[in-house]
Every structure is written in structure tokens, then in C-alpha cells.
Amino acid sequence: MDEGLPGWxxxxxxxxxxxxANIVSNAVKFTQEGRVELSVTRREGEAAPEGMAAxxxxxxxxxxxxxxxxxxxxxGRFNQLDASYSRRFGGTGLGLAISRSLAELMGGRVAFSSQxxxxxxxxxxxxxxxxxxxxGADRIGPEAPLPSMRIxxxxxxxxxxxxxxxxxxxxGQRLAFAANGAEAVRxxxxxxxxxxxxxxxxxxxxGLEATRQIRALPxxxxxxxxxxxxxxxxxxxxxxxxxAGCDDVLxxxxxxxxxxxxxxxxxxxxxxxxxxxPAAAPRGTDAPAAKDADGGIDMRLAELASQIGEEALPxxxxxxxxxxxxHRGVLDALxxxxxxxxxxxxxxxxxxxxxxxxxxxxxxxxxxxxxxREARADPCADPFRGLHDATRSFEQALRQxxxxxxxxxxxxxxxx
Numbered sequence: 001m002d003e004g005l006p007g008w009x010x011x012x013x014x015x016x017x018x019x020x021a022n023i024v025s026n027a028v029k030f031t032q033e034g035r036v037e038l039s040v041t042r043r044e045g046e047a048a049p050e051g052m053a054a055x056x057x058x059x060x061x062x063x064x065x066x067x068x069x070x071x072x073x074x075x076g077r078f079n080q081l082d083a084s085y086s087r088r089f090g091g092t093g094l095g096l097a098i099s100r101s102l103a104e105l106m107g108g109r110v111a112f113s114s115q116x117x118x119x120x121x122x123x124x125x126x127x128x129x130x131x132x133x134x135x136g137a138d139r140i141g142p143e144a145p146l147p148s149m150r151i152x153x154x155x156x157x158x159x160x161x162x163x164x165x166x167x168x169x170x171x172g173q174r175l176a177f178a179a180n181g182a183e184a185v186r187x188x189x190x191x192x193x194x195x196x197x198x199x200x201x202x203x204x205x206x207g208l209e210a211t212r213q214i215r216a217l218p219x220x221x222x223x224x225x226x227x228x229x230x231x232x233x234x235x236x237x238x239x240x241x242x243x244a245g246c247d248d249v250l251x252x253x254x255x256x257x258x259x260x261x262x263x264x265x266x267x268x269x270x271x272x273x274x275x276x277x278p279a280a281a282p283r284g285t286d287a288p289a290a291k292d293a294d295g296g297i298d299m300r301l302a303e304l305a306s307q308i309g310e311e312a313l314p315x316x317x318x319x320x321x322x323x324x325x326x327h328r329g330v331l332d333a334l335x336x337x338x339x340x341x342x343x344x345x346x347x348x349x350x351x352x353x354x355x356x357x358x359x360x361x362x363x364x365x366x367x368x369x370x371x372x373r374e375a376r377a378d379p380c381a382d383p384f385r386g387l388h389d390a391t392r393s394f395e396q397a398l399r400q401x402x403x404x405x406x407x408x409x410x411x412x413x414x415x416x
Contacts, residue, residue: 002041006053008131012106016124018306019099019110020057023122026096027061034062034119043125051130058123065116074112098310099124101302146260147267148172149194154184154210155229156202158319159355160252164197166308166316167256171263181210188214188221195266197250199229200241201350208244215245225266229254231354231369253358256307297397300360317402320355324395327352331391334384346372352387356394364390 020038027036037060048054066074074096096110103110108126151173155161161177168175176191178184182205184198196214200207211226225248228241233251241249248262305313330348333340349372356364367387 001039005040005042005055006130008133009053009055010129010131011126014306015102015106016057016126019102019124020059022096022099022310023059023110023124027059027063027120027122031061031063031119036061036063048127052127053130054125054127056123056125058121060119060121062119065118065120066112066114067116071112071114097298098302098305101299102306105299105302146171146173146263148174149263149267150174150176150192152176152178152184152187152191152193152196154178154181154196154202154207155199156180157199157351157354158323159316159358160199160229160254162312162316162319163254163304163308163358166312167254167259170256170308171260173263181205181207181213184210185213185217188224189217192220193224195263196224196226197229198226198246200237201230201347203347208240211241211244211246227262227266231350231357252354297359297361297394297401300358301401303360304358314402316358317398320359321395321398321402323351323355324391324398327391331384331388335388349387352391359394359398361394361397364394 024036024038039056039058039060041056041058043054043056046054100110103124103126106126108124110122110124112120112122114120151168153161153164153168153175155164155177156179165175165177176187176193178187180202181198184196184207185205187193188196198207198211202210205213207228211228214224214226215222226246228238228246228249229252230237230241230249231252238249247266250258250262301313304316308316327348330340330344334345349368353365353368353372356362356368364387367390371384371387
């Protein structure tokens with residue numbers, strides 16, 4: 001590390017850590033013998049604006065290097081250079097594209113140089129504001145761990161269940177799941193829980209009615225903290241949740257920091273777990289709005305990787321494709337002009353909006369939410385063809401990324 005570097009800087013520590021962790025992991029993975037070195041320097045020959053520092057984080061290894069004919073493919077959108085590399089060394093193949101997207105979110109860039117058989121250097125260039133020392137910062141300890149709670153998650157959408165599961169398990173929580181409000185009521189009667197996360201829009205019984213029925217239960221079950229999960233952040237929706245008996249409201253897609261803060265508020269009465277087993281801290285921040293659906297997916301995947309971990313992305317994509325396949329019959333019928341029960345159509349639009357929002361497909365999210373609102377008042381609203389086509393394009397984009405992950409993680413028998 002350069003001795004002349006500023007002592008304090010403003011920056012996105014989560015994204016920088018994610019990028020460096022990925023690059024260092026690759027360097028170690030592909031260096032069977034030799035050194036791996038991480039350095040931090042001021043960028044030579046680049047004058048940063050006053051009060052800013054132009055930095056280069058560089059990871060150099062003495063590994064196998066990258067073939068010359070493959071180097072121009074390295075940062076292609078979720079490309080794999082060679083599936084045999086992943087089968088031999090492990091990994092999903094998403095990391096470098098994710099790192100590049102995270103760097104771009106900070107106004108930086110990731111680049112590299114490599115010589116086959118000699119090694120590689122990957123670097124992150126960023127310009128960060130110089131900061132003043134924070135009084136007492138050297139005495140600030142890690143965030144206090146949450147107690148490990150038994151949490152019931154009532155959620156019918158497979159995509160949202162995967163996100164909730166990964167985020168909550170990172171926070172050290174123990175989980176059970178219900179696919180609708182009726183199941184949630186039965187689970188609350190049958191098992192002791194510390195808290196319930198309740199999706200508001202579910203089939204069979206919605207979250208508001210389930211909350212009202214749980215509140216009518218005798219004993220501790222009727223007093224459980226219930227946190228509503230809703231894609232609608234309006235005041236009226238929040239008031240309806242609170243009036244039904246919910247204690248708090250979280251909006252979807254779930255924000256890791258907001259989720260952790262809510263769990264902290266509603267677990268204050270429980271003793272903390274021993275510090276030897278701390279809960280994982282939440283990772284990542286909200287991604288900015290994407291300019292187009294396909295680019296938005298890549299940016300959002302980068303953010304999701306920093307929040308739930310790259311290894312969880314294949315399961316998340318698979319769950320989303322499962323949900324999209326389930327909705328295909330309704331969408332096909334609507335596109336043909338066939339009659340569909342209004343409540344079935346509304347639930348389909350609601351689920352599509354949630355899946356699309358999870359992956360940053362803003363155009364599809366907006367269209368599905370518009371049709372969801374119209375379906376409540378006018379079940380004959382059109383156009384459904386646009387929704388049908390947008391959903392198929394979105395599904396195709398997810399399948400492309402799923403195919404890459406599957407190809408690089410599926411077991412292959414080695415030749416003897």
C-alpha cells in the first residue's frame with residue numbers, strides 16, 4: 001500500500017469489498033503455485049480533482065494466465081471462457097461480469113492484463129473523495145448481532161422466497177415457510193415462532209385476513225410481531241396493513257439494511273446470541289433504476305450478488321423461471337383474448353411485477369403493476385399482448401443467464 005495514500009476516504013466499502021473478494025478468489029483459484037499480491041496505489045499520471053484521490057486496487061498472480069484468443073471475451077455479458085475451467089476450479093462464471101457492473105455503479109472500471117503461463121493482473125480504478133477523520137471511529141465496533149429467531153415467512157412467490165431465505169439465513173435466522181395466508185394461520189397455531197413476515201397479496205387467503213385471524217388466536221401466538229411485505233409503498237397500503245394488525249411494513253424487493261433494522265426493532269425483547277456466533281451483516285445497497293430491461297437485469301444481478309452472494313444466484317433464477325412457467329397459461333389465454341377470472345389475472349400481474357422488480361426489469365414491472373391496478377376495476381383491460389411479449393423476452397434473458405450458471409456448475413465425469 002502506498003504510504004502517501006489518504007488515511008480516510010468516502011466510498012462504497014461493500015461494493016469495493018465484493019469486487020476485490022471476487023478478483024482475489026479467482027487469482028487464488030487459478031494459481032496452483034506462486035504468489036498472489038494485492039496492492040493499493042495512487043494512479044500514475046492521473047490528476048484527480050481537488051479533494052479527490054484516484055486509486056488503483058491491483059491483484060497480481062503467478063497463475064495459469066488467460067489465452068490470448070479468449071481475452072476479448074472475458075468481460076462479455078456473463079460469458080464463460082471455457083466451461084472446463086469452472087468444472088476444474090469451481091465457480092459460477094458470473095463473478096467478473098458482476099465485478100465490472102459493480103465498478104461501473106461507482107463510476108469506476110475493472111481491467112486486466114495477462115500472459116498465458118506467466119500470470120495475470122486485474123485492477124479496479126476508482127476516484128474517491130478524501131474524508132476527514134471521524135471522531136472515535138477507531139473505537140466503533142462491529143454491528144451488534146441479532147438474536148437467532150424462529151421466523152415464519154408467508155410468501156407465495158418462489159422468487160421472493162429465495163431472496164427472503166438467503167437474506168434471513170445470512171442474518172442467522174431459522175425459517176419456516178407458508179405459501180398462503182391459510183397455511184400461515186395454521187402454522188402460527190401449530191408451532192412457536194418469534195416473528196412472522198407476511199406477504200399481503202397471496203392466493204387462498206391474503207395477508208391482511210391472515211393477520212386478522214392470527215391476532216384472534218389465544219396466548220403468545222396472537223401477540224407475535226407481524227411484518228407486512230408489500231410491493232405497494234403508498235400510505236393507504238401501509239395504513240391497511242397496520243389496521244389489520246401488522247406491526248411494521250417492508251416493501252419489496254426486500255432491502256437488506258431495512259430488513260435487518262426491522263428485525264432489530266422487533267427482537268429487542270429477546271436475549272442476543274453469544275458473540276462467538278455473530279449473524280452475518282447485510283451486504284449491498286439499492287441499485288439505481290435501469291435504463292432498459294436487459295441492462296437492468298445485469299445491473300440488478302450484480303447488486304443481488306453483493307446482497308445474497310453469487311452462489312445463490314442460480315437458485316434464485318431457477319425459482320423465478322419456475323414462477324414464470326406457472327404463469328404462462330394465464331398470459332397465453334389473455335393474449336388470445338380469452339376470458340380469465342379477474343382475481344386470477346390480478347394475482348398473475350402482481351406476481352410478474354414482483355419477479356421483474358427483483359431482477360431490475362423496470363419496463364415489465366411498470367406494465368404488470370399498471371395491469372394489476374386496472375384488473376381490480378376493469379378485468380377486461382388491454383393490452384395483454386404487450387405484457388405477454390415483454391414477459392417472454394424477460395424469461396428468455398433469465399434463461400440465457402441460467403444456462404451459463406447450469407453449464408458451469410453441473411457435474412461432469414472426467415475421462416480416465
